[in-house]
Amino acid sequence: MFYFTVVILAFELVAAFTIETFVALTGDQPSSDDEEELADQEGDEEEEQEGLEKLRAELLLEDPPLCFHYTRSASAEQERVYEMMFKNEEEEQQEEQEHANPWDIQADAPPEEKERVELARQLYKLQEKLDEAIEADQEEDELDNDEEEEKETKMTKYQRAAWMLEDAIAGKSFEWYPESAAAHKHYLIFKQREVFYYRAICILFLLGYFEVPLWCDTTDSFVFKSGYDRCQVPAGGTVYLSSLPQLPPGITIIAELVCLVLAWLKLRAERKLQRKFFDKKKISYINPGFHAVCYIAMLVSIWDVWIFCTFRPSARLAPYMRVVFMICIPTVNRLLKALIGIINEWLSVVSFWMGTVAFFAWIGVTLLNDNDSRNSAGMRVNEGFDSFGSAVYTMFVASSSDDFVDKFNPTFTQNRGYGLLWIWCLFLSNFLFLNLILAMIFEKYAESFKNEMKKSQKNQKQSLVKAFRIVSSQSEEDREVTKESFFQLIEAMNASAATQNFSRPDMEYVFTALDEDEGGSLGQEEFESVIDAIQYTFWITVKDSSLEKRFPNLYKSSFVQTLKDWVWDVDLDDENATSKLDTVMNVVLLLNTVVVVAESYYDMQHITTYTSLFTFIETLFGLVYVVEFFILMLCMSWSEYVSSSSRIFDCFTTWLLFCVSMLYYVPFANLERGLMHYANILRLLRLVRVLKSAQRVPKVAFMFKCVSTIMSSAADILVMLLIILNFYSSVGVQQFGGALYQGNPRLEGTEYGEKNYFVLNFNDLLSANVLFFVNLLCEFDAALADGLHAALPPWRHGGNPSWLIFPIFYFSVVIFAFELVCAFIIETFTELAGKEREKQERLEEEEKERAKREMEKRDEKEDPHAVVAAAGAAGETEHHESPRSSVSSSESSESSAGASKTRKALRRIGEQLREDGLMFHYTVSASATKQEIYKMMFQGEGESDGEFDEEDEKKNHQVAHDVEREAGDPDGKSQCQAREYRPARF
Numbered sequence: 001m002f003y004f005t006v007v008i009l010a011f012e013l014v015a016a017f018t019i020e021t022f023v024a025l026t027g028d029q030p031s032s033d034d035e036e037e038l039a040d041q042e043g044d045e046e047e048e049q050e051g052l053e054k055l056r057a058e059l060l061l062e063d064p065p066l067c068f069h070y071t072r073s074a075s076a077e078q079e080r081v082y083e084m085m086f087k088n089e090e091e092e093q094q095e096e097q098e099h100a101n102p103w104d105i106q107a108d109a110p111p112e113e114k115e116r117v118e119l120a121r122q123l124y125k126l127q128e129k130l131d132e133a134i135e136a137d138q139e140e141d142e143l144d145n146d147e148e149e150e151k152e153t154k155m156t157k158y159q160r161a162a163w164m165l166e167d168a169i170a171g172k173s174f175e176w177y178p179e180s181a182a183a184h185k186h187y188l189i190f191k192q193r194e195v196f197y198y199r200a201i202c203i204l205f206l207l208g209y210f211e212v213p214l215w216c217d218t219t220d221s222f223v224f225k226s227g228y229d230r231c232q233v234p235a236g237g238t239v240y241l242s243s244l245p246q247l248p249p250g251i252t253i254i255a256e257l258v259c260l261v262l263a264w265l266k267l268r269a270e271r272k273l274q275r276k277f278f279d280k281k282k283i284s285y286i287n288p289g290f291h292a293v294c295y296i297a298m299l300v301s302i303w304d305v306w307i308f309c310t311f312r313p314s315a316r317l318a319p320y321m322r323v324v325f326m327i328c329i330p331t332v333n334r335l336l337k338a339l340i341g342i343i344n345e346w347l348s349v350v351s352f353w354m355g356t357v358a359f360f361a362w363i364g365v366t367l368l369n370d371n372d373s374r375n376s377a378g379m380r381v382n383e384g385f386d387s388f389g390s391a392v393y394t395m396f397v398a399s400s401s402d403d404f405v406d407k408f409n410p411t412f413t414q415n416r417g418y419g420l421l422w423i424w425c426l427f428l429s430n431f432l433f434l435n436l437i438l439a440m441i442f443e444k445y446a447e448s449f450k451n452e453m454k455k456s457q458k459n460q461k462q463s464l465v466k467a468f469r470i471v472s473s474q475s476e477e478d479r480e481v482t483k484e485s486f487f488q489l490i491e492a493m494n495a496s497a498a499t500q501n502f503s504r505p506d507m508e509y510v511f512t513a514l515d516e517d518e519g520g521s522l523g524q525e526e527f528e529s530v531i532d533a534i535q536y537t538f539w540i541t542v543k544d545s546s547l548e549k550r551f552p553n554l555y556k557s558s559f560v561q562t563l564k565d566w567v568w569d570v571d572l573d574d575e576n577a578t579s580k581l582d583t584v585m586n587v588v589l590l591l592n593t594v595v596v597v598a599e600s601y602y603d604m605q606h607i608t609t610y611t612s613l614f615t616f617i618e619t620l621f622g623l624v625y626v627v628e629f630f631i632l633m634l635c636m637s638w639s640e641y642v643s644s645s646s647r648i649f650d651c652f653t654t655w656l657l658f659c660v661s662m663l664y665y666v667p668f669a670n671l672e673r674g675l676m677h678y679a680n681i682l683r684l685l686r687l688v689r690v691l692k693s694a695q696r697v698p699k700v701a702f703m704f705k706c707v708s709t710i711m712s713s714a715a716d717i718l719v720m721l722l723i724i725l726n727f728y729s730s731v732g733v734q735q736f737g738g739a740l741y742q743g744n745p746r747l748e749g750t751e752y753g754e755k756n757y758f759v760l761n762f763n764d765l766l767s768a769n770v771l772f773f774v775n776l777l778c779e780f781d782a783a784l785a786d787g788l789h790a791a792l793p794p795w796r797h798g799g800n801p802s803w804l805i806f807p808i809f810y811f812s813v814v815i816f817a818f819e820l821v822c823a824f825i826i827e828t829f830t831e832l833a834g835k836e837r838e839k840q841e842r843l844e845e846e847e848k849e850r851a852k853r854e855m856e857k858r859d860e861k862e863d864p865h866a867v868v869a870a871a872g873a874a875g876e877t878e879h880h881e882s883p884r885s886s887v888s889s890s891e892s893s894e895s896s897a898g899a900s901k902t903r904k905a906l907r908r909i910g911e912q913l914r915e916d917g918l919m920f921h922y923t924v925s926a927s928a929t930k931q932e933i934y935k936m937m938f939q940g941e942g943e944s945d946g947e948f949d950e951e952d953e954k955k956n957h958q959v960a961h962d963v964e965r966e967a968g969d970p971d972g973k974s975q976c977q978a979r980e981y982r983p984a985r986f
Contacts, residue, residue: 155184158485161467162492163187166499168463169531170330171456174285178277186276190269192497197266200259201325205723207255208322208730210247213764214314215737221250231763237743240759242766253305256318260305263298263325267291290328297324319730326723334452335720339817342444346816349440353433357399360425361391367418368411379410398422399429400780400810437815442823460531468527480521486511490534499534506538509920513905533902541639541919560634567635585628592621619661625654643921702836710828717824721817725776728809729768736762736802739791752787760784772809776818780810 384394
């Protein structure tokens with residue numbers, strides 16, 4: 001390799017350079033012109049030499065005399081040599097040809113030669129003019145073709161508006177969007193690859209739970225083995241692993257490479273869209289920082305795969321790169337920014353806390369350092385206080401876990417006066433500082449998240465303004481989006497993978513939901529609700545059973561009509577309403593629960609006297625559930641039945657329990673009775689429908705609402721918490737895998753071994769997740785830290801700081817991220833309780849107002865002369881009445897539940913379709929639900945998310961003017977003169 005790269009490349013280049021220099025210095029004799037040029041150069045050099053010598057003579061005459069030295073720089077000498085060596089002879093010849101006149105002719109030439117040369121000169125000039133004309137025509141044709149091609153490849157206004165709406169859903173807005181169809185094509189490719197990218201990184205994240213830990217045997221790349229065959233510990237030891245199967249390394253590597261390729265395709269499309277269309281306008285459509293981080297993570301992951309396949313090391317970078325990929329997800333990234341924004345406040349409070357711990361540790365070690373005696377219980381008095389380091393650790397464990405009793409017991413048993421020291425330390429650390437951290441973290445997080453929401457809402461509204469002005473009519477009157485224009489806009493959005501596909505009927509429902517005034521077109525305020533509407537999913541089912549057409553006489557019989565009343569005699573708009581049939585089946589389920597509990601009691605007491613009776617009763621209940629199924633099939637269509645997930649579960653459990661019950665009576669079926677018990681567990685799960693009926697009780701409904709709201713709103717924080725747990729677990733598996741196992745002689749006598757904590761280990765990723773989850777709930781557990789410290793051998797210079805991973809986890813996760821989750825739950829419950837209180841007050845006001853009006857009506861009947869006075873008082877009352885007091889109880893309930901105008905309109909659509917025998921169903925996306933909850937939590941009182949400040953108002957007017965100019969209204973006056981833009985409230 002040295003021979004090819006140095007000997008025959010660099011060394012031969014040196015040899016060739018030497019030869020060329022020698023040839024240039026000893027080449028042919030110069031011509032006469034060259035001699036003149038050389039003479040001029042030599043003359044210039046002599047003049048410079050004379051000037052320098054003259055300067056030297058003048059300096060020598062100074063007092064004291066000065067010596068003047070000069071030399072030519074190496075770069076100038078090199079330039080002179082290179083000019084001499086590599087002078088281009090072709091350029092010299094070209095210069096000579098340019099200076100020479102091709103049409104010169106000698107004076108003594110014959111006349112025929114002169115005429116021939118003159119004719120050739122005229123023809124040459126004519127040819128030049130023709131060539132110039134042809135080139136001009138070609139350039140003009142090319143410009144025309146470019147203009148036509150640009151017109152043909154320009155994206156439609158609906159595609160451009162759809163792009164803006166999709167960015168509005170993500171809370172983004174940009175001052176400029178490209179107009180070419182190529183840009184829209186690249187955008188669609190990017191969005192399609194983005195969907196696969198998110199799936200790929202989620203697969204990568206989950207793949208770690210099925211990979212073979214690196215401390216185990218990873219040699220057999222495509223051989224399936226159990227974890228206990230691959231992960232061996234010394235003889236006599238027992239290793240505990242999770243129950244997840246371990247895939248061979250070869251399969252996981254192939255899956256990892258496929259996911260990395262999908263990530264590379266997305267990053268490449270993202271960068272291409274930015275570089276080709278947005279860089280020229282200096283607009284960052286993508287986040288360059290996170291794009292670069294993801295790209296580096298992808299390259300590191302590919303390099304890490306190659307290293308692993310070649311050398312099979314005991315550590316990899318891939319698990320940490322997967323965490324980086326997950327952090328780049330927008331929702332997780334937003335949370336990460338909010339958490340980073342509160343680090344300074346968190347550090348200040350933690351510093352005070354640790355300072356308090358260190359102060360009391362110093363007092364303790366000062367008082368107890370030399371006291372080696374034992375108390376009446378046989379414990380050393382200064383246990384944990386024999387040095388300052390051990391005292392700090394003792395105080396830290398006492399203030400961060402439930403082990404403080406074991407820590408202060410030796411000193412408190414010796415002298416009760418030490419209790420004052422412990423009380424003050426525990427009060428300040430456990431009570432004051434930890435709760436202060438809790439309050440401070442959420443306050444700063446709410447402030448940061450609130451600012452992020454305001455920015456997102458402003459961007460959303462700006463994108464809506466631009467999209468509305470693009471697709472709306474260009475008349476001088478109020479702008480409106482026609483029904484056909486709206487349909488074309490939705491069809492343009494269907495081409496993108498970022499939004500769901502809407503069919504033509506779905507478009508009708510969305511448009512009807514937005515068109516509040518039923519005018520057949522959308523105004524600006526109506527159009528601004530499009531983001532809420534397009535996040536719904538719709539489907540229609542036939543209400544009645546197919547028996548209506550096949551057996552009309554049976555279907556119209558009084559028996560079937562009675563059953564229909566039992567099934568459909570319910571308020572379909574009330575999600576918690578129950579029919580008569582549901583009420584009966586709820587009673588049956590409660591009785592079934594009593595029977596199952598009694599049967600379980602007798603089984604646990606090993607009483608078999610009533611076994612046959614319980615089996616018969618279970619069969620009866622199974623038949624009742626089958627009868628319920630057939631009643632529903634008589635009264636509704638199959639599509640309507642399966643439109644509810646609860647009915648699908650009921651159908652599954654009904655037929656499973658019925659088949660299991662029937663198998664008990666089959667003589668040749670050897671059915672284990674335990675199978676019946678497992679089936680009864682599914683039967684108990686049907687009690688969820690009983691809880692649905694219980695939601696009609698206000699207190700129960702409020703608790704269910706709190707639980708569902710908290711689970712929906714805290715999903716992003718829980719995902720962030722899972723990512724952090726995965727990061728620490730990956731570190732633990734790679735560094736401490738195989739160290740914590742039963743039979744390890746180093747763990748004998750430790751609290752970890754005495755408590756049999758061996759199942760809490762770092763032997764695989766899921767086991768490590770469980771270990772840190774236990775730390776998350778129990779805060780700091782000293783037994784785990786001491787066990788890890790004892791299981792690993794000391795380092796070369798003594799000591800083993802591996803146990804520090806638990807204190808680091810405690811500070812960065814337990815009292816940071818986990819406390820944020822706790823504060824989030826508290827704040828959510830507080831906000832919901834406040835909304836519920838306002839709702840009850842509003843209902844009480846309405847009830848008082850209703851009673852007052854009824855009393856006034858009775859007074860009018862008794863005293864007709866008081867009508868005028870009562871009317872005047874009523875009119876004054878109505879004039880000063882709060883708008884919210886006039887809302888009906890049902891509407892106020894919807895408002896308190898966060899129901900939007902779109903949801904109310906969809907319910908009206910459902911009422912219209914039910915008149916035609918159809919059922920209208922809809923669901924809203926999880927992201928829209930979370931956004932609604934965030935608005936409720938992080939928007940302060942008196943604030944409106946639909947109002948701009950003065951600066952934003954000016955910016956929107958400028959945006960409107962730019963869009964008008966791009967859409968064909970150069971003055972931008974058509975809408976601004978018609979009415980002033982006032983953003984609507986969401």
